Amino acid sequence: MDSENLTRVLFVGVVLLTVGITFWASRQNSGTANFYAGGRSFSGFQNGMAISGDYMSAASFLGISGAIALSGYDGFLYSIGFLVAWLVALLLVAELLRNSGKYTMADQLAFRMRQRPVRTAASTSTVVVSIFYLLAQMVGAGALVSLLLGVSGDAAKNLTIVAVGLLMIFYVVVGGMKGTTWVQIVKAVLLMSGTILITVLVLAKFNFNISDLLGSAAANTGKGEAFLQPGLKYGATTTSKIDFISLALALVLGTAGLPHILIRFYTVPTAKTARTSVMWAIGLIGAFYLMTLALGFGAAALLDTGPESAVATSGGNLASPLLAEAVGGGAGSTGGAILLALISAVAFATILAVVAGLTLTSASSVAHDLYATVVKKGEVTEQDEVKVARISAFVIGGVAIALSIPAQKVNIAFLVALAFAVAASANLPSLLYNLFWRGFNTRGAVWAIYGGLISAVGLVFFSPTVSGSPTAMFADHDWQWFPLSNPGIISIPLGFLLGYLGSVTSKEPNAEEKFVELEVRALTGAGSEKALVH
């Protein structure tokens, strides 16, 4: 059996496995607490695995190793930023959110505010962040599948995107949070196993001597010492250095504002289990990012990464799968074919688990925040709300499919970095103010969310990634005036500033008074949502 057929078999295997899990999980899926929060009955370890499965996206698995393979040490920043960011979630957000929220990010943000404006704003930013993130995953899936299965042409890519979209709708509609969580847990196991296997094989090639691995990478790429030093990608000009700082800020501050990560904290029974789950997640994600270092430098050392190579023309996205083939014995060998197929299937499972989490997050927010609260003013039954959530999953899945097809020329890492920048600018300021500042109120929340959201997306629109440069999405046009690709250095402080200004220019005694309840609940768990007993 050749590699492509084996890949097909394994892809079908991944699909059957996840579909089976979803049916199995769908047995207990009535009511909002089950659909949105999996009954809040997952253990810390299970949720830690699921968080890892939700977080380690195609951008992490394919993107980081590719970035290191192509630009050396500078690609390492992603690993570091994505990991250190978890301390924000652990120390300042996870437990307090578990105690004071219910199903969505907006539940927490609107806790002591006027419901309709704050929920509308929070839901808008939830959907925007999730859609950008979804696009990145689906575009990645299209590129990956068409390259690995050796089918070329737009039709195959479009078909893949539609298939991934239909699968994610299925996971969410049938499995709810419980099904989605188990898909993420299984994916985390597959991803960690596959990554450990390839890492060990790569290191074995260099007799477990890291220095030799680095030396070979520097020599093989022809870039020499500079490949192992900072600055190859971002060190050229003052502007690129500021861009690097801007990216670093978005990475470290974005994670704790990602709605699909935040709602995972609601799936455990107590704040203490929320903490345990983040501890597990930090361990697993940290171990994984250390291994991406070996994969990235390994790809640089063992593969052709020249401008015409498959690694370079895929923007680095094929570095890991091709590295697997190389350490398995090379192209044409049985070992190479098996490992290539295996790692491709792992990447596919990775994408499926992440898109399911994102679709669930958006659908929950549309149903719970916009439909139940803003439109129906709370006069809605649980059955009705869950039905709307399922319908929303169809609509959001459809929108994601429709947007992904024309977005295929867009760089995946760019879309993910944008999602992080929006999360850090629009969501994190409000979350932190709401938890720690009594004077924060409705106007502050609305200004911070819309201000951060509009400035982050707007600055990117006028950046060289969208127009006015040879690598831009619209290379033939030029409306660019903002010099950086990453908006975070402006939009994150702006989000905090607007949250402050909005709050001090308005009086809302109710919001200040209810801070008492919020803080007591957040710190003690008094009155927090309890787990369902089955």
Next chain:
Amino acid sequence: MTTTDTGPANRHDPVYDEIFDSSEFMDLRRRYQRFVFPASALFFGWYLLYVLASNYAHDFMSHKLVGNINVALVFGLLQFVTTFLIAYLYARYSNTHIDPVARELEKKYDDRLTGGA
């Protein structure tokens, strides 16, 4: 405790004011903030130092320590070490200094709700 989910936030149960004003709660808040605020400042500053050194201290970062392993790689790996360390210390601190106080206060709240009022 019913909430209509619209309009301004509802007046909350007075038991929250009681807990909020208690010395145990102030103690809990102090214990929590005493750890997380300095720890957050520390890891954020340490991370920024890494980012700025990558940008502006090229010679220092490029200095080779052993074989092809340079300061930049070790500095980056140290970010992993400090992240694991801070997470571990926070979990240990919470287990001994925060959780017991929080459980007490939650019990006080539960007793108050079930014991009448």
